[in-house]
Amino acid sequence: MDWMNRAVAQSGGLHPYIPGKPVEQLLREKGLSHAVKLASNENAYGPSPKAMLAMQQAVSEVHRYPDGDCTELKAALAARHHVETGQILIGNGSNEVLDLLIRCFAGTGDEVVYSQRGFIVYALAAQAAGAIQIAVPDTAELGHDLNAMAAAVTDKTKVVCIANPNNPTGTLLNNDELQIFLDALPRHIVVILDEAYDEFVADIKSDSLQTLKHPGLVVSRTFSKAYGLAGCRVGYAVADASLLAVVNRFREPFNVNNLAQVAALAALDDEAWVMDKVKRVKVQRMRLEIAFSNLGVLGGKSYANFVLLKHAQAAELLNRLEEQGVIPRPLAGYGLSDYLRISVGTEEENNVLLHALETTLAQVKS
């Protein structure tokens, strides 16, 4: 079949993104009745009640297409970030925004530079765009090596991607070092600064949107993490209006659904709720870091809503944790086969995790 051969040839070595294992799948696989998913860095506390109410009220309108321009949400985000509405691009999750940006600015023969342990979607999107992937080795602490990334930029480089804090390593760059990096780049390069976990560091670093300067800088954020709306799929980018006008041509007309738009708008208006949940996540993160450290398995400092576990038999640990109804995220796909990434759960979920971990570590020799 011609079409099949053509599609296979075009996809090259493309592999689909492997998401965290859904609870239902683990229950089926292991014959369990209850499981705790700590694999996708969601907000374990659920969505804001205001967002839930807004969605309930909007349900009767789902026979209508959504506002293709996300007018109200865009206006609210523009006001929040002190920019013009033309400087906001809203996507079906920030994943869509990242994908659109890379597809728009990098094509066959162009280079996309990112960190070896940067968020995997940059590599997937670059590959899907037919671009050359330049994965720069990270630092010994698993962070972005900005000097090496700047050195990797050539006249073929069109896009540079940085996640800050980074997923899956949890590392953080400060804005002074980022500005030095930006100053070292040619002006025409599009720099995607992916701040999916920004709310977790808002108290310890300056707001990139107010401080960083580069003509091609695009800052992306999401409602999937701190705002607890991962299932709605809403994320956005803030950048120069003329840059986003080009990206808009690649966007499908109704990419953000009705319920997602009203939920994000309401969640944005429930700042006290978000701040409370971010605070709780950080308390629980510290609890997990201390516990992991005492158990000798802490994999490094994390600035996001997950913690890294390091153990020589991480694959065996994963298996045994799953048998006890806990779903961590393996990181072998990032070349980190000694690591598991564990999202911060609620206090109760973390009780289950720590109990399972202690039992498992007693069984598995390091």
Ligand SMILES: Cc1ncc(COP(=O)(O)O)c(C=O)c1O
């Ligand atoms: C660094 C980073 N960027 C972007 C995303 C995409 O999130 P979403 O598409 O849900 O906004 C994630 C999700 O895990 C992430 O970790």
